[in-house]
Amino acid sequence: QQPVQSPQAVILREGEDAVINCSSSKALYSVHWYRQKHGEAPVFLMILLKGGEQKGHEKISASFNEKKQQSSLYLTASQLSYSGTYFCGTDRGSGGKLIFGQGTELSVKP
Amino acid sequence: SAVISQKPSRDICQRGTSLTIQCQVDSQVTMMFWYRQQPGQSLTLIATANQGSEATYESGFVIDKFPISRPNLTFSTLTVSNMSPEDSSIYLCSxxxxxxxxxxxxxxxxxxxxxx
Known part of the structure; x- marks a missing residue:
């Protein structure tokens, strides 16, 4: 089942904060976050593993609630370059196969 | 991290024809994944390509339509066969x-x- 992301879209002013959520109905091994700009490939931001380990972008933070199968991506002091579509990809321990959410479109205005 | 290249970067094809997409990695990797992203949509996994074995296809994707090769640990191809306008998408390897x-x-x- 495809994870559900919320919100579907968000508009920010530069410097504002945003939270993007990703929720799955199945137990997860890891959650991967990507940002995709129009016409480009998705860019890796963060991976969160069952057990608490995580690795990713130094200016972006995220959390992973294993019991609820939920992850949140925290974007603080947003910059114009943060604009794009954010996808979470969930891995149920199936050898790296990712199932992606429908995406959250983030627009940062000056 | 590994550097990944794909060829071609874009193409326009006639219905009924086939296109082979190449994915090259600058390091040896165990698994390669092929995804499809239809216009305005999310990413959908087509198949997993392991060197030395048959590709594993996800529900809704079949080998006759999307044959995959994985001849070594740095290279894979995905062919989109007998194309129709519904195949218009971005195809990504990971x-x-x-x-x-x-x-x-x-x-x-x-x-x-x-x-x-």
Whole structure:
């Protein structure tokens, strides 16, 4: 089942904060976050593993609630370059196969 | 992280024809993944390509339509066969970072396919 992301879209002013959520109905091994700009490939931001380990972008933070199968991506002091579509990809321990959410479109205005 | 390239970067094809997309990685990787992204949509996994074995296809994707080759640990191809306009999509390959124990995945630049 495809994870559900919320919100579907968000508009920010530069410097504002945003939270993007990703929720799955199945137990997860890891959650991967990507940002995709129009016409480009998705860019890796963060991976969160069952057990608490995580690795990713130094200016972006995220959390992973294993019991609820939920992850949140925290974007603080947003910059114009943060604009794009954010996808979470969930891995149920199936050898790296990712199932992606429908995406959250983030627009940062000056 | 590994550097991934894809060829072609884009193509416009006639219905009924086939297109083979190449994915090249600058490091040896165990698994390569092929995804499809239809216009304005999310990414959908087509198949997993392991060197030395048959590709594993996800529900809704079949080998006759999307044959995959994986001749070595740095290269894979995906063929889109007997194309129709519904196949117009971006096709992306991805690999797990071979230099990391976290299994993060990185995507190639993608192949933008338009079928007329």
């Amino acid at each position: 690999v797990e970072d071979p230099f990391s124990s976290y299994n993060e995945q990185f995507f190639g630049p993608g192949t933008r396919l338009t079928v007329l």
